[in-house]
Amino acid sequence: MKNLIYGMLLLSFSCVNQGTQKTQTKTNQIEDKNVSLEKHAAKVMDILIRKDFAALAEQIEMGQDLLFSPYGYIDTTSAIRFSKEKLKQAATQQQKINWGEYDGTGDPIELNLAEYFDKFVTDKDYLKCGANPINETTAVGNMVNNLEEVFPGYDFIEYYCKGSDKYSFMDWGALRLVYKVSDDKIYLVAIVHDQWTI
Template identity: 30%
Template sequence: MKKLIIPILGLTLLTACEKTPGKPIPNVIDSMAQAKEKNIEMEARKKKTDEVAVKSTNDEILQALKSKNYKAFAAFIHPEKGITFSMYGFVDPKEDMHFSKTDFEKYQPTKNLYTWGAQDGSGDPYKATINDYLTKWVFSKDFTTSQYSLNKFLGGGNSLNNLKKIYPGNDFTENYIKGTEENGKMDWKTIRFVFEKFQGKQYLVAVVNDQWTI
């Protein structure tokens, strides 16, 4: 019996040595691959849900602007970061008009005049109340009929567009109305809404208008 124990023990040790240390067995590899695929699928679903939420918020904001329901519009302003308004595609955080949510709600009904920026061509300051700016500049056309895109620019001309540089990683929407043939398609206009998620909800941090500039 003692003579048989030695060969059997040696065979057991040899078999153990043939296994690669640390290498997962096939069923473990399959489980890891399935888990990875599941994570990818979950991330894709999450992104799709976010896209739906952003599109829905975008459309609600447009409807609020169209109906001049600025109290409803104010509900979309970021509670902590407030909102910035840019007259053209080039965003200048130091010069563009900025309101906290509280200040916007406080001064929106008033007749206070604000300087929103310099008008292209003349360079004259554009002064208006909050309501007039939203009505005559931001929603100067019916953007509820515009072409929509998410994180993609549709309108572009000869002015600089630095939105992605100023708001890196933020989701933004574009609501674009193409120019007419009689005006050489240069009378296009667009509104871009820049969003940031806060406590599970998409909020506005910027409204950027853009159009053909001289």
């Protein structure tokens, strides 16, 4: 009888231990992924600051596109998307691209790639301002943030620069890097700029 009870206790302990190990393994995997995403995001931010479009193109999954959105609400009908090759091509040209409409006026956003970066990617020192934890946002404006609807299940890292007293903190800015993680590979799928809108 004692042996039976002892055996049952051992079996119970073993099951609990296996469950704990599985939970710990999953936690470690999430932590490893998060560290990888944070490192990748810092690398991408450096690429963006330098406007190294060839290096940026290498962050795009083969056969897929990189989406750009000037505002927090991603208009999937007008958002510009570049494949690896199209991004490299656009970097060598001065051709104006229609990126959507300016908030407030509705005027077309007609800028070449470098000009777009100046206005909607490197408009603030986002790397210095710092990043939020993965999949967390600080930026709250009067425009709907539909990132999770457009990219369900994807991870993102938001770099956020808070506003100043001078402008009643309405001159804040945010840049969100959206990622796809597949087979331990990390691909950049979107660069979403956000700011206070009228």
